[in-house]
Amino acid sequence: MTAPAPEIDEHWLEVYRQLHAHPELSYAEFDTAALVAGELRALPGWEVTTAVGGTGVVGVLSAGPGPVIWLRADMDALPVQEETGLEYASRTPGVMHACGHDMHVAALLAACARLSAEPPAGTVVAIFQPAEESGGGADAMLHDGMLERFPRPRICLGQHVGPIPAGLIVTKGGPIMAASDSIRVLLTGRGGHASTPHLAVDPLLMAASLVLRLQTLAARQAGTPMSPVLTTGALHAGTRANVIADTAEMLLSLRTFTPGSRQAMIDDITRVVRAEADAAGAPREPEIELFHSYPVTVNTAEDADRVLETFTTSGLPAVRLQNPVTGSEDFGRFATAAGCPSVFWHIGGYALHRFSEEDMARMLGEQTLPQGMPSNHSPRFAPDPEQTLPAAANAMLVAARAELTR
The missing domain is CATH 3.30.70.360 (Alpha-Beta Plaits)
Incomplete structure (x- = not known):
């Protein structure tokens, strides 16, 4: 059910490993924000603003008249002692990227690099949000003038890595998270x-x-x-x-x-x-x-259908969820405040060989994991960066380009 991930510059894999090794808790993402801002400033065309809502970073890429889209990644880690045994495991005792936010950041940065190299008409606003895990990061950025300081979006897009096969995208219209x-x-x-x-x-x-x-x-x-x-x-x-x-x-x-x-x-x-x-x-x-x-995360049905079709026609493995997941997100606050549609999807982070066909059927229908497989927030949660990062960056890029050319 998965396609080979596109190639990605080794630089972004190293950025991911660095983020994973140096996790920071909600509202304390100072080094993470500095890394993000430095990477964005090194890319042509991006205007970068820091300290939005505390430690948030916003990049704006304008390439002439056209739609405005917001792309969002969250940055904070969890108070969890890592037990993955990875060479790039957390060097901060008691703090871990146990929910994949390091993957979200690295993937959005890699997508920003691709957009910078071939900018489509329109404006991209890349949001690197603090404090998703505490439930206040999106509100903090909005209260700091997101809608007044940056171009207002026609649509907001976001994604979250999870313990499903690497590169597989799942989403649905209507409520998608609790x-x-x-x-x-x-x-x-x-x-x-x-x-x-x-x-x-x-x-x-x-x-x-x-x-x-x-x-x-x-x-x-x-x-x-x-x-x-x-x-x-x-x-x-x-x-x-x-x-x-x-x-x-x-x-x-x-x-x-x-x-x-x-x-x-x-x-x-x-x-x-x-x-x-x-x-x-x-x-x-x-x-x-x-x-x-956190509010219910709701995908605008028509827009979710269109983004899902974009993925499938682009050759990306994407399926429609039968039921919403019971995890929660504050991503939806951006679109609610802006009065625009939003689409959020989940993308797989584990190597395909770890799943049987029976595992796949149970995951998509009953939302259960194979026995012993670590889920988000586990001290053993460890996405496969070589497979996941290229796929996540490509998913964000494909969706962004399609929305900018509407």
């Missing part, structure tokens, strides 16, 4: 000695019960179209074995596809958390806080 809310729950008990639990109110027991109880909320909606996903990502309580803590903190991740489903889940979470605290005799009501929220 809305996301991070939720902090602080449970307050009454601390005490581990030998006398009857004198305390243990918040860790409340939290342990909630970890299991909250899963039933999503399970009860599993039969609905685009059902929600709720995950407990962190639980913090206590400092010693013989001390019952005063508080326990839970961090939840909620993924939904409609405003109604989102509100219903938030209401249910609130109700269940409060009921658990009340049942335990907690001295204070729990605190429930939403943060790092």
Whole structure:
């Protein structure tokens, strides 16, 4: 299902390795931004602006009258300790490009180089965005005047690497990625000695019960179209074995596809958390806080169909997704603010030999991975740069050129 990737200059592979070896967290992408700005300035025709929305970089290539398109790549890494064993693995302890943003940056830079060498009529705005993982990077750039300082787009294009065969493109019209809310729950008990639990109110027991109880909320909606996903990502309580803590903190991740489903889940979470605290005799009501929220990522149907056809007629392996994925993105904020269409696609990052035909069918239909294959955010997530980078750069280039000649 994949075609041979086009050739790419070894320079961009080295840029990718350098980015991967030096990851930076959200809003701290200073060296990454400096590298991006330096690479863009070395290309003919690009006007480069730095420090947009903090550490964002924007390049503008104008080649006469024509459409304006925005191409976006995100730059930030994750607080994950890398376990890939790669020669170019992260040199920053506890920080890793575990979601492929280094690939997005290198691919967009390589596409910018090709556009610079043969500029089509129109204007390309290349956006290198900070802080996608924290949910605020796109908004930060918009609040810093993206729409006033740079040409307004007719369409926004973006892509994301994932654990599917290298070069394979998947997309669809309508919702393609879920809305996301991070939720902090602080449970307050009454601390005490581990030998006398009857004198305390243990918040860790409340939290342990909630970890299991909250899963039933999503399970009860599993039969609905685009059902929600709720995950407990962190639980913090206590400092010693013989001390019952005063508080326990839970961090939840909620993924939904409609405003109604989102509100219903938030209401249910609130109700269940409060009921658990009340049942335990907690001295204070729990605190429930939403943060790092992303909207549903929606592809304009007509434009997604056209971009998908562009890929297939250009000989690129591209298929239509049956259902949206439950990951989340803030890419859609750009098009929403600009009032223009947007198209986002996923592109494979793993060598083809790692997949059987049965694996392919399950991935595209059920969105499951072969057993043991690392997904995004895993400490072992490692795209194959020799196959993925040329394909990702070419996908962005093909889509950009087609949109500029409309």
